[in-house]
Amino acid sequence: MAILELKNISYSYKVGKPVLKGISHSFESGKIYGIIGQSGSGKTTLLSLLAGLTDPTSGSVEFNSSNLKDINKYKYRSQDVGVIFQSFNLLPNLTVADNIILSMDASRKKFGQSKKEIVTNLLRRVDLDLSYSNKKILHLSGGEQQRVAIARALSYDPQVILADEPTGNLDTKTQDEIIDIFTELARKDNKCIIIVTHSSEVSSHCDGTLQLEKKRK
Amino acid sequence: MFIFKNALCNLIRTKGRTVLISVIVIAIAVASSIAMAINNAAVWAKQSELENKTITGSISVDREKMMQKAMSNTGQNGARTLINSQNSGIDEITLETLEKYADSSHVQSLRYTDSISASANSDAFQKLSSVGTSGQSTRTGGPGGGFGGGQTQSDFTLTGYSSADAMTNFTSGAEKIVDGEIFEFNSADYNCAITKELADYNKLSVGSTFTVGNPNNSAESYTLKVVGIYKQESSSSTSNNSREEDIMSSSNNIFANYKTVADIQEKSKATAVSKTVSGPGGQTIESSSVFKPRVSNTFVFNSKSNYDAFVSEVRQKGLSEDYTISSADISNFESELVPLENLSKFTKIFLLVVLLLGAIILSVINIFNIRERKYEIGVLTAIGISKPKVITQFVVELLAVTIISIVIGTGIGATASVPVANALLSSQVEAQKSKSETTQQNFGRERMREGAQNTQGAIPGNANPFGTSNNAKYIDKVNATVNLTVLLELIGIGILLVTIASIASAGFVVRYEPLQILADRN
Ligand SMILES: Nc1ncnc2c1ncn2[C@@H]1O[C@H](COP(=O)(O)OP(=O)(O)OP(=O)(O)O)[C@@H](O)[C@H]1O
Numbered sequence A: 001m002a003i004l005e006l007k008n009i010s011y012s013y014k015v016g017k018p019v020l021k022g023i024s025h026s027f028e029s030g031k032i033y034g035i036i037g038q039s040g041s042g043k044t045t046l047l048s049l050l051a052g053l054t055d056p057t058s059g060s061v062e063f064n065s066s067n068l069k070d071i072n073k074y075k076y077r078s079q080d081v082g083v084i085f086q087s088f089n090l091l092p093n094l095t096v097a098d099n100i101i102l103s104m105d106a107s108r109k110k111f112g113q114s115k116k117e118i119v120t121n122l123l124r125r126v127d128l129d130l131s132y133s134n135k136k137i138l139h140l141s142g143g144e145q146q147r148v149a150i151a152r153a154l155s156y157d158p159q160v161i162l163a164d165e166p167t168g169n170l171d172t173k174t175q176d177e178i179i180d181i182f183t184e185l186a187r188k189d190n191k192c193i194i195i196v197t198h199s200s201e202v203s204s205h206c207d208g209t210l211q212l213e214k215k216r217k
Numbered sequence B: 001m002f003i004f005k006n007a008l009c010n011l012i013r014t015k016g017r018t019v020l021i022s023v024i025v026i027a028i029a030v031a032s033s034i035a036m037a038i039n040n041a042a043v044w045a046k047q048s049e050l051e052n053k054t055i056t057g058s059i060s061v062d063r064e065k066m067m068q069k070a071m072s073n074t075g076q077n078g079a080r081t082l083i084n085s086q087n088s089g090i091d092e093i094t095l096e097t098l099e100k101y102a103d104s105s106h107v108q109s110l111r112y113t114d115s116i117s118a119s120a121n122s123d124a125f126q127k128l129s130s131v132g133t134s135g136q137s138t139r140t141g142g143p144g145g146g147f148g149g150g151q152t153q154s155d156f157t158l159t160g161y162s163s164a165d166a167m168t169n170f171t172s173g174a175e176k177i178v179d180g181e182i183f184e185f186n187s188a189d190y191n192c193a194i195t196k197e198l199a200d201y202n203k204l205s206v207g208s209t210f211t212v213g214n215p216n217n218s219a220e221s222y223t224l225k226v227v228g229i230y231k232q233e234s235s236s237s238t239s240n241n242s243r244e245e246d247i248m249s250s251s252n253n254i255f256a257n258y259k260t261v262a263d264i265q266e267k268s269k270a271t272a273v274s275k276t277v278s279g280p281g282g283q284t285i286e287s288s289s290v291f292k293p294r295v296s297n298t299f300v301f302n303s304k305s306n307y308d309a310f311v312s313e314v315r316q317k318g319l320s321e322d323y324t325i326s327s328a329d330i331s332n333f334e335s336e337l338v339p340l341e342n343l344s345k346f347t348k349i350f351l352l353v354v355l356l357l358g359a360i361i362l363s364v365i366n367i368f369n370i371r372e373r374k375y376e377i378g379v380l381t382a383i384g385i386s387k388p389k390v391i392t393q394f395v396v397e398l399l400a401v402t403i404i405s406i407v408i409g410t411g412i413g414a415t416a417s418v419p420v421a422n423a424l425l426s427s428q429v430e431a432q433k434s435k436s437e438t439t440q441q442n443f444g445r446e447r448m449r450e451g452a453q454n455t456q457g458a459i460p461g462n463a464n465p466f467g468t469s470n471n472a473k474y475i476d477k478v479n480a481t482v483n484l485t486v487l488l489e490l491i492g493i494g495i496l497l498v499t500i501a502s503i504a505s506a507g508f509v510v511r512y513e514p515l516q517i518l519a520d521r522n
């Protein structure tokens, strides 16, 4: 059964200039999906719609068969979906640990372990040295920030993970590790993984892809 | 809730901003708490001093009105006219009227005195007088010039008191019985008290009798019995040239009870002769030899509010505008308050400016802050923290800084307020003093402070023998303490400022959608 479904959605930032038009697609748990297309084709826009950051101009996004329009999107964002933004969107003044813990706090979920322990495990998982835990995001490189953003998206155990070019700033070794993480999440933990990517290496691991066309101006 | 934890952590994370806001709020709190303490002290001083204090007031003829009426009654021929109750048509207020007014719940008591000018009519009892500057006293001749035009030559001032309370110079300790005791007040017993000087001079002692006459009618003679001899205590505040003379003239004050003096006046009426004299303006004035009473009255109130109530009550009972009701206590106190009130006025304006500036500065910082924090708003809402929570976090941050800073600032203000208030006040007192000194110099002399002669209870016939002090005693110390009320008021103001700033920030938070903020970022 589809956990997320796009039903004939269109989206335009400016009236009369749709970025996305008539897109339908369904995403299932336990699978990895790739969204591909040229720069400016609307990949990030589509991801924003799936993340409930904005509503489609027409059509609907359904999560577990309920229209996102009708559910509490704050709850949806904080509990059900983990987003790895293209520009990470971490708080620069907070430490790595604080950024991750803030998302766990926001989800208001109960965790079996202490939040500190979860942070330690996640950092190990994204191959970031534990000493980074107390460093401010400000002082991290792009690749390091990307790994923190991934750790944050995983921290509160959401059912869906949306990743906007999660491997764009990473070397091939780390990229492979991240792909392994996503594969494991899908296969073992039955998560639905949706990845925006330009990399054919990444899309080759996907169970299905959604190709976006750039609209003519 | 994690929002509070996050708010407090944020304050520590953004130390620079926190310190900046703290410093501003602390400065505002210090300034405001001192200003408020001064204001409270001024209000407190005014209320407590006047509310819990016995106040005396008196009703008297409005001299200015009397003058105007006398002028118009006698014609505007440019000549100097005698101004008195006879040609002004304004009567001195009668004792019955006074007693009617005194019958009020606002009045604690009514005291009155009646003074008449008596003359020496025997060699056995003569007045004390000074000659030149030697200070030597010599006996002077018999009764002075004749009567007429209301001007009489008097040797003695005989003052009758309604009660012991009315003898304020005794109650204050300015005068003291040194031999015998004070007379009773219930009948016209012709007992009196005289000064030690006068007694020594005339070789009188307790139990002796003497006679005095009417300067306007030599047929009258009254015998008084000395029951008490009193002494005037020297006061250090007087050191002017007229002191000697003052003492001489006040040495000739004879005190009796009111009934005795009233009885003398009754008897005087029975034997009165009248005479027509021509006034300086050419007009004729009829004049009687009867003693001219100089009645003064003192109403005693236990608080200023009773005094105020009495004033309007008496006017309602029909006291015309030809009479004034005044309280030297209140006018004295008001002049004592001038520096404090000036300071309080200044601090009020200061307070307003500080608060206004504070509100502006805080709002500006907060708005800049919010713009800077737009990205933060975007991230927080993107990860699923609702807008109300984000607003709460921002408000908690601001509130925590503000309240902690206010408490610190008020603490500093509390330690500084008393010395600062007193320092400011003393500069105000100095300013006020130099102002009144200039005024005195403009008059070419040391101007008598208005109302000061009545501080002892408004007894004109027995004016303070030591003259008046020219240094007004301004209130120069206040208990400008910062109390809990000030702290709470300031916290209230702080919350108000935070609320204003928060409304501004809430506006920003509500307006932005995370997608826009995150897209706008680069
Ligand atoms: N906030 C916005 N307001 C107006 N137009 C926007 C906004 N964000 C994106 N667009 C436009 O929408 C179109 C799609 O943008 P989007 O960011 O979804 O592309 P993308 O496929 O993610 O590109 P890239 O591969 O470069 O990340 C672009 O033409 C862009 O100019």
Ligand SMILES: [Mg+2]
Residues within 6 Å of the ligand: A043, A044, A045, A086, A164
């Ligand atoms: Mg994009």
